[in-house]
Amino acid sequence: MRAEMADFLRHLSLEKGASAHTVKSYREDLTQAVERLQESFGKGLKVSQVTPRNLRTWLAWMQEQGYSRSTIGRRLSAIRSWFRYLRLREKVDSNPADGLKGPRKERKLPRFLTRTEIDTLLEADQGEKRLAPRDHALWEVAYSAGVRVSELVGLNLDDLDPDQGVAVVRGKGKRERLVLLGPMAMEAIGRWMEVRACLAKTKEQNALFLNHRGTRLTSRSVHRLLRHQARLSGLKEDVSPHALRHTFATHLLDAGADIRSVQELLGHRSLSTTQIYTHVTTQKLQENYRKAHPRA
Numbered sequence: 001m002r003a004e005m006a007d008f009l010r011h012l013s014l015e016k017g018a019s020a021h022t023v024k025s026y027r028e029d030l031t032q033a034v035e036r037l038q039e040s041f042g043k044g045l046k047v048s049q050v051t052p053r054n055l056r057t058w059l060a061w062m063q064e065q066g067y068s069r070s071t072i073g074r075r076l077s078a079i080r081s082w083f084r085y086l087r088l089r090e091k092v093d094s095n096p097a098d099g100l101k102g103p104r105k106e107r108k109l110p111r112f113l114t115r116t117e118i119d120t121l122l123e124a125d126q127g128e129k130r131l132a133p134r135d136h137a138l139w140e141v142a143y144s145a146g147v148r149v150s151e152l153v154g155l156n157l158d159d160l161d162p163d164q165g166v167a168v169v170r171g172k173g174k175r176e177r178l179v180l181l182g183p184m185a186m187e188a189i190g191r192w193m194e195v196r197a198c199l200a201k202t203k204e205q206n207a208l209f210l211n212h213r214g215t216r217l218t219s220r221s222v223h224r225l226l227r228h229q230a231r232l233s234g235l236k237e238d239v240s241p242h243a244l245r246h247t248f249a250t251h252l253l254d255a256g257a258d259i260r261s262v263q264e265l266l267g268h269r270s271l272s273t274t275q276i277y278t279h280v281t282t283q284k285l286q287e288n289y290r291k292a293h294p295r296a
Contacts, residue, residue: 073102110246144185146248149241
């Protein structure tokens with residue numbers, strides 16, 4: 001089974017163009033599944049011998065072990081994709097994961113900042129450090145455009161159109177979309193560009209956001225920098241880059257933006273993914289109603 005798994009991972013990387021992070025996630029999920037299946041049904045178990053009953057036993061074991069519903073669903077999806085690939089390569093006669101359903105996915109309300117909190121974060125003193133303009137530009141762009149952290153650090157100079165106030169980002173599956181950059185975000189980028197010109201090691205360095213070494217900033221660094229800025233701003237909870245994306249969507253819907261427009265700006269394929277933000281705004285309406293209505 002290991003050889004077939006390695007072949008599938010190569011297919012994802014070389015033929016599908018999946019990111020290193022995606023391939024790593026598939027490797028971890030499939031490795032866990034293979035190890036458990038072989039422990040339960042014998043080390044000699046082959047991919048062609050895996051049955052729906054084997055997979056149901058594996059799913060039940062994960063539930064007994066207390067794995068979250070999202071983890072179980074993700075691992076089942078990985079197995080289903082793997083066997084779909086094996087079926088196309090005629091390594092198996094059927095896909096044993098077809099027809100199997102994972103647990104219903106939890107719909108947690110996303111963490112987002114209030115308008116007061118986001119103003120506090122963006123207007124707080126960034127300090128006298130050399131890269132303060134970069135950090136301020138990071139938060140302004142993240143909130144203005146609602147981008148994922150991977151899209152934020154993946155921005156290149158030639159992705160920007162300052163005249164139109166837009167940028168091209170590459171989202172999941174390398175799908176490109178236009179995002180909007182407001183005046184404050186463009187002003188912050190302009191201040192950062194003055195510093196960036198002295199930092200870039202070569203003219204060929206195309207990344208918009210650089211680290212102190214003059215190379216592209218990483219997602220991990222953005223997480224660390226934002227946590228630090230949240231503490232400086234006096235915010236009680238840690239703030240993640242994804243919380244800024246949630247904040248972007250929630251504030252747009254609060255202000256009456258059309259949900260289809262928000263879906264397009266976020267780069268969601270399915271409207272149902274965007275609809276979770278309507279629960280947030282509905283919850284806020286209910287709270288305001290209970291506070292304001294005499295008989296609520």
